[in-house]
Amino acid sequence: MIKVKITDIKTNPNNPRIIRDEKYKKLLKSIEEFPDMLNKRPIVAFTDKDGKYVVLGGNMRLKALKELKYKEVPIIVANEWTEEQKHEFLIKDNVGFGEWDWDILANEWDTEKLEDWGLDIIGFDLDADELGTEFSLPDGDKAPFQQMTFTLADEQAEQIKNAIADIKETEEYKYCETMGNENTNGNALYLIIMQWAEQRK
């Protein structure tokens, strides 16, 4: 490992990794709070034709270190690698082969800290405080179904039949809300109307 001037290191334009704002802020915080980690897990780079170093592993860290006004950065130079090995490293350095045991993390670790350290906690973001525990369900003994009758011109009836047949072939129909209705034509017609209503919004 050597220490080099930060101005002598270039980011790698071929690195396909990106970092979002929130994660980047966490990376900045993480470096500020625990700078010695950089010595134990330095940036990996190779020497370019102009004598400067190109990052193979640590593009995001370099960006963060520049923003944090670091003058020198510890790096490991991997000049002995072939072009193919350099490419391979770009990906493999970022692939996580293991999996998190969420049961242990949820039970044994401080999840706020984990999120602070940049770990994406699984689960959907939804504010439980905004939600309630109250609801109502229909009661009584009446089957909540009814039949409706219309008079249609033959051409109109044909169009409706075709539309019903068409919508039954769609993916949306598979997930149409039936409210317990087993009449497929009724469900299809309802879906057509709902889609029409959606378009009018």
Next chain:
Amino acid sequence: MGRAKEIIVKVIPAKIANEFVKKHHYSGKVVPNSTLHFGAFLDNKLHGVLSYGASMDKRKILPLVENTKWNEMLELNRMAFDDYLPKNSESRCISISIKLIKQNAPHIKWILSYSDGTQCGDGTIYRASGFYLTGVKNNTGQRIDLKTGEVFSQVTFSAHRPNQKDYWKTLQKLDGFQLRYIYLIDKSCKITVPILPFSKIDELGAGMYKGKKISLIERNRAQQ
């Protein structure tokens, strides 16, 4: 019970529940009949969903419990959790959701649920939650598309794809059982079909846990 005690259960919108179920339920599918969705929260995030609604063939289902009126039962038709929740979370969530049903819809007298012993499990969670086992039947109604891995049940297939009978014939039958469970909220209600001892599951070779065929006895032995 550990951190399962910290779980909060709230009513959540269908859109979010369905999104969660599609991501975390082994079938990847939602049940269109679901009308009441509960979310299980831990550490300010949604980690589980329980969806209740009407049963597909309600006219045949109602007589399972004596004198049940049209709106007096619900089916727990989807339950999905991610890996974050600790052990015992599922039965705790069922218990809380049933308490909320009791509070908000006191006319609901019983809950029906099925466990899928062809791909998922034989209903460990239901047994732990006080459900009665009332049926174990060879599940001939499910088929799988070997190319896509998509599983179809005969009931929903014929309802939603009436013009695709030839496609149905190309699908492979899934081997296994479907187990029917009933939970009586109103303990005075009478189940009209025989209540089966849980040992019936092994007797019929219907044992399954996390998608693997394994008897209850073998599971108990492994836990000791």
